[in-house]
Amino acid sequence: MVTKNYPDPKLNEKLRDRYYRRDQSNPEFTKETEKLAGSMAHMCYQCGTCTGGCPSAPRSTYRIREFMRRGVLGLEEEALTDPDLWLCTTCYSCTDRCPRDLAPTDVIMAMRNLAFRRDIIPVNFLKTVTAIYASGHGVPNNDVNRAAREKLGLTRDPPTTHMYPEYIKGIRKILDHYNLKENADRIIKEREG
Amino acid sequence: MAEAVSPTTSEKPKAPRIGVFVCHCGTNIAGSIDIDAVKEYVKTLPNVEHVNDYKYQCSMPGQSNIQEAIREKDLTGVVVAACSPRLHEPTFRAATKDGGLNPFRFEMANIREQNSWVHMHDPAGATEKAKDAIRIAVAKASLLEDLYPKSVPVEHAAMVVGAGVAGMQAALDLANSGIKTYLIEKAPSIGGRMSQLDKTFPTLDCSQCILTPKMVDVGRAENIVLMVNSEVEEVEGYIGNFDVTIRRKATGVLSPAEAEAKGIVGGGCTGCGDCDPICPVTKPNEFEMGMAPRKAIYIYHPQVVPLLYTIDWDSCVKCGLCVEACGDKKAIDLEMQDELVKVKVGTVILATGFEVFPIETKEEWGYKRYDNVITSLEFERLICASGPTGGHLVRPSDGETPMRVAFVLCAGSRDSTGVGKPYCSRFCCMYSLKHAHQIIEKIPGVMPYIFYMDIRSFGKAYEEFYYRIQDEGAKFIRGRVSNIQEDPVTKNLRVYAEDTLLGRPMELEVDMVVLAAAVQPTELTNKTRKLFGVSCSTDGWLLEAHPKLNPCGTTTAGVFVAGACQSPKDIPDSVASAEGAASAASIPIHRGEVELEPYYAMCVEEKCAGCGLCVNLCPYSALALIEKDGKTVMQVTEAKCKGCGTCGGFCPGGAIWMNHFATPQIVAQIDAFLLGGEQ
Ligand SMILES: Cc1cc2nc3c(=O)[nH]c(=O)nc-3n(C[C@H](O)[C@H](O)[C@H](O)COP(=O)(O)OP(=O)(O)OC[C@H]3O[C@@H](n4cnc5c(N)ncnc54)[C@H](O)[C@@H]3O)c2cc1C
Ligand code: SF4
Ligand code: SF4
Numbered sequence: 126m127v128t129k130n131y132p133d134p135k136l137n138e139k140l141r142d143r144y145y146r147r148d149q150s151n152p153e154f155t156k157e158t159e160k161l162a163g164s165m166a167h168m169c170y171q172c173g174t175c176t177g178g179c180p181s182a183p184r185s186t187y188r189i190r191e192f193m194r195r196g197v198l199g200l201e202e203e204a205l206t207d208p209d210l211w212l213c214t215t216c217y218s219c220t221d222r223c224p225r226d227l228a229p230t231d232v233i234m235a236m237r238n239l240a241f242r243r244d245i246i247p248v249n250f251l252k253t254v255t256a257i258y259a260s261g262h263g264v265p266n267n268d269v270n271r272a273a274r275e276k277l278g279l280t281r282d283p284p285t286t287h288m289y290p291e292y293i294k295g296i297r298k299i300l301d302h303y304n305l306k307e308n309a310d311r312i313i314k315e316r317e318g
Numbered sequence: 319m320a321e322a323v324s325p326t327t328s329e330k331p332k333a334p335r336i337g338v339f340v341c342h343c344g345t346n347i348a349g350s351i352d353i354d355a356v357k358e359y360v361k362t363l364p365n366v367e368h369v370n371d372y373k374y375q376c377s378m379p380g381q382s383n384i385q386e387a388i389r390e391k392d393l394t395g396v397v398v399a400a401c402s403p404r405l406h407e408p409t410f411r412a413a414t415k416d417g418g419l420n421p422f423r424f425e426m427a428n429i430r431e432q433n434s435w436v437h438m439h440d441p442a443g444a445t446e447k448a449k450d451a452i453r454i455a456v457a458k459a460s461l462l463e464d465l466y467p468k469s470v471p472v473e474h475a476a477m478v479v480g481a482g483v484a485g486m487q488a489a490l491d492l493a494n495s496g497i498k499t500y501l502i503e504k505a506p507s508i509g510g511r512m513s514q515l516d517k518t519f520p521t522l523d524c525s526q527c528i529l530t531p532k533m534v535d536v537g538r539a540e541n542i543v544l545m546v547n548s549e550v551e552e553v554e555g556y557i558g559n560f561d562v563t564i565r566r567k568a569t570g571v572l573s574p575a576e577a578e579a580k581g582i583v584g585g586g587c588t589g590c591g592d593c594d595p596i597c598p599v600t601k602p603n604e605f606e607m608g609m610a611p612r613k614a615i616y617i618y619h620p621q622v623v624p625l626l627y628t629i630d631w632d633s634c635v636k637c638g639l640c641v642e643a644c645g646d647k648k649a650i651d652l653e654m655q656d657e658l659v660k661v662k663v664g665t666v667i668l669a670t671g672f673e674v675f676p677i678e679t680k681e682e683w684g685y686k687r688y689d690n691v692i693t694s695l696e697f698e699r700l701i702c703a704s705g706p707t708g709g710h711l712v713r714p715s716d717g718e719t720p721m722r723v724a725f726v727l728c729a730g731s732r733d734s735t736g737v738g739k740p741y742c743s744r745f746c747c748m749y750s751l752k753h754a755h756q757i758i759e760k761i762p763g764v765m766p767y768i769f770y771m772d773i774r775s776f777g778k779a780y781e782e783f784y785y786r787i788q789d790e791g792a793k794f795i796r797g798r799v800s801n802i803q804e805d806p807v808t809k810n811l812r813v814y815a816e817d818t819l820l821g822r823p824m825e826l827e828v829d830m831v832v833l834a835a836a837v838q839p840t841e842l843t844n845k846t847r848k849l850f851g852v853s854c855s856t857d858g859w860l861l862e863a864h865p866k867l868n869p870c871g872t873t874t875a876g877v878f879v880a881g882a883c884q885s886p887k888d889i890p891d892s893v894a895s896a897e898g899a900a901s902a903a904s905i906p907i908h909r910g911e912v913e914l915e916p917y918y919a920m921c922v923e924e925k926c927a928g929c930g931l932c933v934n935l936c937p938y939s940a941l942a943l944i945e946k947d948g949k950t951v952m953q954v955t956e957a958k959c960k961g962c963g964t965c966g967g968f969c970p971g972g973a974i975w976m977n978h979f980a981t982p983q984i985v986a987q988i989d990a991f992l993l994g995g996e997q
Contacts, residue, residue, distance in 0.1 A: 172728075172771045173816030177800030178682075182816070182823040190816060222682055222800055224733040
């Protein structure tokens with residue numbers, strides 16, 4: 126890649142080399158993604174059906190079709206370092222409708238897993254890990270919800286670890302098996318001190 | 319070895335001398351099979367007199383090698399180890415014959431389709447398998463005998479099934495070349511899908527204007543026997559002599575000729591339509607895609623050929639009012655019954671066309687749920703001057719003229735989900751361009767939006783047509799439509815897609831959506847093709863004998879395909895294939911006779927106990943018991959026998975000899991396989 130060293134970083138970014146060259150592609154990335162996703166990402170024909178019905182797309186710069194394209198070409202760096210990777214809501218609309226019968230949602234999940242191996246992950250995702258570790262819930266119950274549940278004639282807490290905190294142990298065991306909590310704590314500390 | 323002598327051979331067979339020719343097929347075979355190793359091995363096999371290899375055995379020099387070897391080495395049999403016999407068995411039989419041997423002394427070992435192509439990653443295994451295949455072929459070739467094909471006369475008549483533009487063209491060509499042609503159409507009129515179209519791309523000529531005269535020609539042609547409301551019921555026989563039973567459905571209406579035959583002078587249906595207003599039953603007209611009414615006694619439209627009314631028995635209440643209205647013409651017979659007609663023809667063309675895929679199964683686009691989502695075929699009727707709205711495109715919900723129309727391409731095509739169709743429907747890009755043009759022409763200020771993935775404008779003058787429509791102002795959006803939502807109040811539609819070129823999701827509110835729905839073979843095609851023994855590909859389209867070199871033929875000798883029943887084809891392609899099929903189907907008829915492969919069963923009378931068990935087993939009714947020299951024996955009608963071997967495998971006394979697949983020949987093959995090179 127040709128580097129131009131303009132003093133202004135904004136200008137430098139604007140005028141950087143943008144050619145796609147073969148050395149940016151890593152075929153192993155495509156294979157790895159497909160293995161984790163269980164879906165043939167390289168068969169995407171770029172119709173845009175996925176993005177067209179994606180609830181995240183009209184509200185953000187996230188384009189599932191572009192991630193599929195990166196999967197096709199093995200553009201590992203571009204895929205894993207793009208913060209948009211974390212904007213999928215996992216609603217599975219695209220997976221329902223993809224005419225090539227691919228599972229773009231699962232491709233995104235695979236890429237997230239590959240990113241996490243390199244510690245690429247937004248802190249809020251890690252905080253979810255911490256929350257699950259503490260309570261068994263990514264989004265723990267709160268007083269507003271408790272009141273709403275009561276109004277609907279439900280128990281104040283759902284029949285989960287909230288009602289049976291003795292099962293939190295088991296959840297922690299699973300998270301510890303994958304060193305998830307340990308890694309989350311480490312990365313949060315690195316980022317937030 | 320007394321067993322190995324067939325009833326045809328009188329003289330003592332010569333000791334076998336076999337020549338083996340191994341083909342490289344460029345690198346198709348030689349790329350994964352070690353030709354030299356195979357040759358060295360073959361030299362060690364019993365009866366092998368000559369071994370040779372060549373880059374392309376099917377070429378002139380390759381064939382000459384075979385001929386020379388036969389003469390020089392006095393061969394009694396030839397084995398070519400090459401591709402599948404499908405294409406080149408006839409080639410090598412001819413070469414064997416030119417070398418001076420009976421052509422049936424040839425045997426093929428398939429070392430390409432069944433070997434090098436599938437085992438390309440295992441060269442050692444492939445080479446061993448090739449040795450096995452050749453050893454087996456040599457064993458058979460050693461026992462092959464002279465056979466002589468029988469010629470049978472060809473009936474000087476043909477049949478075309480389906481009378482769309484393809485079937486009509488094929489029938490006209492056959493008829494014009496002097497062949498009596500039965501044209502069988504299931505609908506009450508000929509014309510097919512093309513008669514439902516308004517204009518036709520890329521020239522924009524009016525479909526009716528170019529089709530109706532052809533329909534009239536078909537109706538008038540002396541050599542064409544037109545049977546509408548008819549279906550093929552049963553097929554027997556073989557090339558040259560197909561006995562076809564046609565079910566002529568009771569239409570309840572007599573043609574003038576039929577009336578006359580019944581002694582009703584000057585009677586029969588004249589198409590006057592006196593019955594129509596009086597009939598109390600109203601039904602949707604399928605020709606108008608259900609968007610206009612018809613009566614229980616009806617015609618599709620005034621230009622139908624033949625111009626005869628038809629009764630829809632499912633809705634007729636048999637009130638008899640039409641009979642009165644018809645009066646002296648006495649054309650209506652409410653008690654009419656289906657009729658079975660038997661005809662004999664030499665060759666057959668299937669031209670059964672296509673139908674629209676049920677696009678409501680792709681639920682995200684809301685067809686049948688949202689009023690203003692229509693299919694392209696419905697659009698054709700709405701934009702057609704002779705259609706239900708007189709050519710005014712209107713919204714089904716409120717009759718308003720739509721000012722923003724979205725066209726959804728590849729609707730259900732190029733879809734691997736299992737719901738839609740994996741193939742490209744081939745003409746929807748082009749007719750959607752045409753549709754955009756038609757609304758621009760008719761509705762000032764209208765805006766067509768074409769949602770596409772790729773515009774496939776590959777035909778003559780098609781790309782230019784695309785240029786023209788873009789120039790006329792149609793907006794092309796490169797993105798497949800994800801889903802459509804209806805505004806419950808206005809009945810407008812919100813189309814969701816991504817403009818993949820901008821990389822932005824879009825929400826487009828339009829007044830009408832036209833789905834360019836995928837096409838599929840008609841339901842009845844499957845039944846009809848089975849009657850003629852014609853195969854179909856996994857997606858249901860009729861299978862040609864060879865996609866490049868025999869596109870109109872099928873694997874059933876004497877049966878051909880034309881038009882869109884083979885794969886989606888537009889009108890130019892349908893007509894071209896129809897002319898090809900007509901030409902191919904006329905050849906056996908003009909020659910007057912065809913050779914049948916001499917693979918029929920033969921009775922070894924000394925061994926036959928006359929038990930007759932085989933007679934009922936034969937699926938082709940080719941066997942019978944006769945008295946001969948004071949003894950009951952079985953007799954084969956050779957022309958009827960297809961050589962399937964059912965009787966031969968069954969006969970408890972071993973009295974049936976299957977030519978070319980005789981028991982000793984097959985046993986020798988099995989032995990060669992199981993015993994390896996040992997004998
Ligand atoms: C919306 C739309 C617009 C189109 N516009 C154009 C255009 O502008 N230009 C163009 O070139 N092409 C166009 N086409 C394509 C065109 O319709 C086809 O090329 C043409 O109809 C194919 O003719 P065919 O005779 O093969 O089949 P068909 O027209 O389908 O005719 C088949 C006939 O066989 C009969 N049949 C079916 N099964 C049986 C059976 N088992 N026994 C007896 N009879 C049977 C049917 O009733 C029918 O009459 C369009 C297609 C569609 C859907
Ligand atoms: S819907 Fe499927 S084929 Fe189309 S762009 Fe998205 S992932 Fe690719
Ligand atoms: S012809 Fe065009 S619209 Fe039709 S399936 Fe093929 S690509 Fe899609």
